Amino acid sequence: MSTVKRLAVVGAVGLIATTSACGSSGSGAAPNAASGAKITIGSATAYSTLDPAVAYDAGSWAVYYNIYQSLLSYAPGANQPSPDAAKTCGFSDPVTYKCELRPGLKFTNGDPLDAAAVKFSIDRVLKIKNDSQVWTLLSTIKSVDTPNSSTVVFNLNTPDATLPDRLAAGVASIVDPKLASPTKGVTDPTDTSIGVGSGVYKIDKVDFKDGQPSVLHLSVNPAYQGAALDNGGKLQNSGVTVNFYDNVKETKAALDSGAVDAVATDIAPTDIVKLQNDQQLGKGLQVVEGPGAQIRLMPLNLAKAPFNNKAVRVAIARLLNRDSIASGVFQGTVTPLYSMIPSGITDQNAAYLNLYPPASAATVKRSLQKAGVHLPVSFTLDYTLNSTAGDAEAKMIKAQLESTGLFQVTLRTHATYTAMKNEVLKKGDFDAYTVSWLPDYPDPDDFVSPFVGAPSSMYINYQPAAIVGKIAATLKETDRLAAAKDYADIQNAFANDAAYIPIWQNKAYAVTQADITGAGLTLDTSAVIRWWLFGKSS
Known part of the structure; x- marks a missing residue:
């Protein structure tokens, strides 16, 4: 999806119940009268x-x-x-x-x-x-x-x-x-x-x-x-x-x-944590937690330097400390993500972690030098101010990468996703940015199909033929479990190209x-x- 519905800029439990789109049961009769409090x-x-x-x-x-x-x-x-x-x-x-x-x-x-x-x-x-x-x-x-x-x-x-x-x-x-x-x-x-x-x-x-x-x-x-x-x-x-x-x-x-x-x-992470602590003490409001399907990504512009070089993209994937972002910025209200498909959605794996386990700055430096990359790598990271903890998150990403001595990161802010889209994304005038994706439906397809094509929902012109072919194959499988191997291959292919860097997956909360x-x-x-x-x- 290409706009705010799924690019949700405001901000591991599997699903147990599974129903099929065959027939309804029960009478479905209308209520005799409205009951209960408003x-x-x-x-x-x-x-x-x-x-x-x-x-x-x-x-x-x-x-x-x-x-x-x-x-x-x-x-x-x-x-x-x-x-x-x-x-x-x-x-x-x-x-x-x-x-x-x-x-x-x-x-x-x-x-x-x-x-x-x-x-x-x-x-x-x-x-x-x-x-x-x-x-x-x-x-x-x-x-x-x-x-x-x-x-x-x-x-x-x-x-x-x-x-x-x-x-x-x-x-x-x-x-x-x-x-x-x-x-x-x-x-x-x-x-x-x-x-x-x-x-x-x-x-x-x-x-x-x-x-x-x-x-x-x-x-x-x-x-x-x-x-x-x-x-x-x-x-x-x-x-x-x-x-x-x-x-x-x-x-x-x-x-x-x-x-x-x-x-x-619509509750800030800091408030969630405080409210949970108050609830344990038997006071305050109720906090209810459930599985979430919103994911946070860093799309990388493949059309120009520095991210037209795969070695630089891989370096970001290895160096980004997702655990620190989840615990430090979001205080445990999100979980680290290592795939395009989040936990709780069928066929999720940890492709990025498997392919790019965390590495020291020295190890990554050698890989970049071997690829002929001039150091430090400079790039601009765009983000929106109205995203949940977006400012703190962007600053932590900058600090993590610059602490290695391998990157120099300039932060550039926008009021909303729509503003960022109009100001830089549609023009291709960006290096990398952070954005959240909320699916249209809880099927693995909605975490892969929107991210490929020209220019795709993310404006990075990512058109991998192998993934496009695999997606077409999965859409022929009305038994979604039968597509499991193809989705594993698709996730591995996304990780191999590292055009997107998954950061975290949310948990869903209600406060009452x-x-x-x-x-x-x-x-x-x-x-x-x-x-x-x-x-x-x-």
């Missing part, structure tokens, strides 16, 4: 628009997962999607995917949600082709057929075993054809006209400040039918109010004052008031925050 959520990532054809940011998708439905979704702890608006889905052949809808689905305004609405929603994403590039997630879809009002058939350009995952992503949210233009996206966050879905919640009102959402008021959709109610599932609250804040300092202050009941992910329940059920590698699972103990 919950107030604090967030430092407001949505940018309510239009799934436009948004590619974490704040927007968090809202979409709660107000819209997709054909499929991820159950808590699952690493494969299962039916949601659909009752069954499956491949009839490698390039044909068919879904049958649940009967009687409706948008919250009473309009029917049928096969035509699904086709409309997917087609408009591909027609609009918004500059955010979110449409590329659905680019393997050649056409959508609707043989009848309850059947949707996806015809693909090429085999794509990850299509079920993509159809569970925010971009595939189903919108009301009567409210959305088939050819024009909604970019104004104050335009809420498109925000009518069939999900767990419906929008009652949005408050705005300076043209941006400040408070989102949601109540339970009384006609909801979907996966949240399958297998005896229950909604744990009668509504949610989401307060949007400017930064993580403000979300923490809101927790301290009791203004919000819970905050998921003492009487809040359910936070632990919504922290997993899908990165879907399920607001309906938050409740209050009696």
Whole structure:
């Protein structure tokens, strides 16, 4: 993914539950009435628009997962999607995917949600082709057929075993054809006209400040039918109010004052550690930890010196002390990463550690001299100021490399990822930079495919033919475990080229008031925050 949704600049448990995209179980009947207390959520990532054809940011998708439905979704702890608006889905052949809808689905305004609405929603994403590039997630879809009002058939350009995952992503949210233009996206966050879905919640009102959402008021959709109610599932609250804040300092202050009941992910590492210590002493707020799938990388510009020389790239891979970054900057709230694929995602290995074990400065110096590299190597490291501990992290990387006497590092800051992209990345005017990647779906493909191509999501023009071929092979495997060897080879190939330097993988955290329940059920590698699972103990 090429923008803020997955380049998450704000900032080892395997998945146990695995579901398949075949059929839903349970009645999925709508609740008789909303029950439970209302919950107030604090967030430092407001949505940018309510239009799934436009948004590619974490704040927007968090809202979409709660107000819209997709054909499929991820159950808590699952690493494969299962039916949601659909009752069954499956491949009839490698390039044909068919879904049958649940009967009687409706948008919250009473309009029917049928096969035509699904086709409309997917087609408009591909027609609009918004500059955010979110449409590329659905680019393997050649056409959508609707043989009848309850059947949707996806015809693909090429085999794509990850299509079920993509159809569970925010971009595939189903919108009301009567409210959305088939050819024009909604970019104004104050335009809420498109925000009518069939999900767990419906929008009652949005408050705005300076043209941006400040408070989102949601109540339970009384006609909801979907996966949240399958297998005896229950909604744990009668509504949610989401307060949007400017930064993580403000979300923490809101927790301290009791203004919000819970905050998921938007808490600074230093606050997490202090809160965990307070919790052990039996006081303060609750901290819930779960597996995370966000990774931190240093992409290296292959098009120019010094990183057009593999020996220099390998030197960075060997010298970077990930343990010190994880423990010193992030105080143990992240773990060192030695692969493009993080722990908790199928087929992860430690390719970089295996190929480039830590080495002394003297050893690395000899390797650089043998390759004819002039020392010290000078380069500029770009990073964003609004990333979690980004300033401290960049300074530690600089200190680590310069302490060897082999590198001279100039730090260059940017306000946001978007600013960095426009100021240097799109122009190719950079040497290296740090960035975080949050996957669109918890499949190993989303940690490899976006990082190759011209120029690729990372702007480094990395086009290894061997990896591209292997990726094509993996996408033919609807049994994702059957692709394990190919993914091992792909990770080893990434490490061999060292075009990217993995740094760390996050842990997911939620912080709540003492009487809040359910936070632990919504922290997993899908990165879907399920607001309906938050409740209050009696």
